[in-house]
Amino acid sequence: MAKKKKTAEQKEYAKIEQKHELKRPVLRNCIVAFLVGGTICMIGQAVTYFYIYFFNFTEQTASNPTVATMIFFSMLLTGFGIYDHLGQFSGAGSAVPVTGFGNSVISAAIEHRTEGFVLGVGANMFKLAGTVILFGVFSAFVVALIKTILVQWVGI
Amino acid sequence: MLAMFFWAFVVGGLICVIGQLLFDVVKLTPGHTMSLLVVIGAILDGFGLYEPLMDFAGAGATIPITSFGNSLVHGALQEAEMHGIIGVVTGMFEVTSSGISAAIIFAFIGALLFRAKG
Numbered sequence: 001m002a003k004k005k006k007t008a009e010q011k012e013y014a015k016i017e018q019k020h021e022l023k024r025p026v027l028r029n030c031i032v033a034f035l036v037g038g039t040i041c042m043i044g045q046a047v048t049y050f051y052i053y054f055f056n057f058t059e060q061t062a063s064n065p066t067v068a069t070m071i072f073f074s075m076l077l078t079g080f081g082i083y084d085h086l087g088q089f090s091g092a093g094s095a096v097p098v099t100g101f102g103n104s105v106i107s108a109a110i111e112h113r114t115e116g117f118v119l120g121v122g123a124n125m126f127k128l129a130g131t132v133i134l135f136g137v138f139s140a141f142v143v144a145l146i147k148t149i150l151v152q153w154v155g156i
Numbered sequence: 157m158l159a160m161f162f163w164a165f166v167v168g169g170l171i172c173v174i175g176q177l178l179f180d181v182v183k184l185t186p187g188h189t190m191s192l193l194v195v196i197g198a199i200l201d202g203f204g205l206y207e208p209l210m211d212f213a214g215a216g217a218t219i220p221i222t223s224f225g226n227s228l229v230h231g232a233l234q235e236a237e238m239h240g241i242i243g244v245v246t247g248m249f250e251v252t253s254s255g256i257s258a259a260i261i262f263a264f265i266g267a268l269l270f271r272a273k274g
Contacts, residue, residue, distance in 0.1 A: 026180045033176035034169035037220070041168025044215030045161050063210070063218040063227075064251070068258035070219060075262040079270035092175030095186055096193065097168065097219045102259050109263040111272050121267045129259070131187050132221065136194040137248060140228030143202035144244045147229075148236040 029091050036086070036093030044070055044097070071102035078106045104128040160214050167209070167216030190221055197225030227251040 006014070047069050051062045077083040083103045086094045094100055108127045112120035126133065171193075178189045200206045206226040210217040217223060228248055235247020249256065 024180045026177075029180055030173045030176050033172040037172025037175075038165035038169030038216075041164045041216045041219045042161050044168075044219040045164040048215050048218075049157070059211075059214070063215070063223070064254040066215060066218065067223075067255045071255065071258040072262055075266045079266050092179055092189070093169075093172045095190070096172045096175040096221055098221060098224070098255060099219075101190070101221055101224070101255070102262065105259045106263040106266045109267040110270050113267045113272065117267070121264065125260070125263055128187065132190045132194050132224065133256070135191040136198065136225050136228050139195040139198040140225055140232055140248060141244060143198050143229050144232035144236060144248075145241070147202055147233060148241055148244055152236070152240065 032090050033093035033096075036090035037096055040070075040094070040097045040099060043073075067098050070097070070099050074099035074102035075106050078103050079110065083107075101129055101132060163213045164216035164219075167213035168219055169216075171216075171220040171222060193220070193222050194225040197222030198229050199225075201226040201229040224252060224255060227255075 044066055048059075048062045048066045051057045051065050052059065055065070057065065074083060077086070077099075083094065083099075084107075087100075087103070094103075105125055105128070108129075109121045109125045112124040114120060115124075175189050175193060178184050178192065179186070184192070197206060200209075200222070206217065206223070210223070210226075228251075231247045231250030231252060232244045233247075235243030235250060237243070239246065
């Protein structure tokens, strides 16, 4: 599909748009994202140690219950409307950790509740997170397939 | 142990900064950014680079969404070792299941408990 050529007016408009577009405060955003994201990961580390010391998980296996716990926290924060504010304030800092993934699932579920549990909650739950699962699974499939073929059949 | 907290903070923060740069500089939507990060995680694990990062930074590497791609590949490879090429499909969610199931379960509980605001 070729891009449509812009008419003279559209070009003019794009120029005006560029002039008036708000400059994004990149540095400020990055610092906030670093601090918030880092803090979330530090909380995750504390939860990891909690599982290692009290439930006999090892460092390798403790990441599974940690992720589940973080998503539980994100359910509470989303439900009370705190995560939305955090997201506006910190951008990627709260979106990139797994809590952001949980937030996108949970907020979609809560938002569509009025449409009923089957057609609303069930159908819309993965509206935002579905793309992450799709591309995650497909890329993992390709990577694992290539690696398995290389290791088992070619013998590298 | 304190060093672990420090490195979790730094590495996790840096991954979030990468996400923020993709937002602001490359101007991707959040959906595109998350998808890209997951794919990066999967590829990094394909080269065996994510595991050392996890040993080094703990939750700093397991909490960001990149670890989702990593653990998908991990499960697939684990199962592939035992059952050959079919294991790639059957083992995919082996390791990740906790994240997805937690998201589904807690989202449903959340929908039962909370009401949308506004």
